[in-house]
Amino acid sequence: MRAGQYVIGIESDGKVKGCPSLPTEPYVGGNVRDQAVREIWETSPEVRFTRDRTTDELWGFCKTCYYAETCMAGCSWTAHCTLGRRGNNPFCYHRAKQLEKQGIRERLQKKEEAPQQPYDFGRYEILEEPLPVATSDAAAATAAPSAENSARPDPLP
Numbered sequence: 038m039r040a041g042q043y044v045i046g047i048e049s050d051g052k053v054k055g056c057p058s059l060p061t062e063p064y065v066g067g068n069v070r071d072q073a074v075r076e077i078w079e080t081s082p083e084v085r086f087t088r089d090r091t092t093d094e095l096w097g098f099c100k101t102c103y104y105a106e107t108c109m110a111g112c113s114w115t116a117h118c119t120l121g122r123r124g125n126n127p128f129c130y131h132r133a134k135q136l137e138k139q140g141i142r143e144r145l146q147k148k149e150e151a152p153q154q155p156y157d158f159g160r161y162e163i164l165e166e167p168l169p170v171a172t173s174d175a176a177a178a179t180a181a182p183s184a185e186n187s188a189r190p191d192p193l194p
């Protein structure tokens with residue numbers, strides 16, 4: 038959708054954000070009850086951040102990524118609502134495959150509950166850990182079902 042580049046989000050009370058999913062804070066750039074949408078779109082740093090940002094705001098694995106300049110850490114909502122700050126996105130297939138080559142995987146650990154407010158978010162931290170060897174064994178078992186399992190009739194018509 039390209040938040041703040043081709044779309045905006047307006048909350049039911051008139052608050053304007055670059056994307057409807059983004060948390061209210063810190064992404065509200067104005068309110069349609071107080072300002073024209075065009076003015077908010079053109080002048081608000083909170084709304085136009087995807088037009089102005091550079092790779093300087095990236096951090097963690099995304100800062101080092103080959104695709105950083107194009108990808109800019111993917112979905113800002115996903116990153117911010119997971120880690121409390123955009124610019125580093127652990128929900129990335131490329132990243133998981135790159136880490137897999139190093140025998141590493143990432144795991145998210147909850148640090149803070151969401152406060153139960155509209156558009157709120159909790160916070161997680163990324164923990165790196167060795168990729169268990171058993172993962173590849175389990176994958177192989179899933180890909181190649183045993184003769185006993187494959188002989189079972191399909192339970193669905």
Ligand code: SF4
Pocket residue numbers: 098099100102103104105108109110111125126129130131132
């Ligand atoms: S989200 Fe994935 S592809 Fe994008 S910068 Fe981060 S690691 Fe690279």
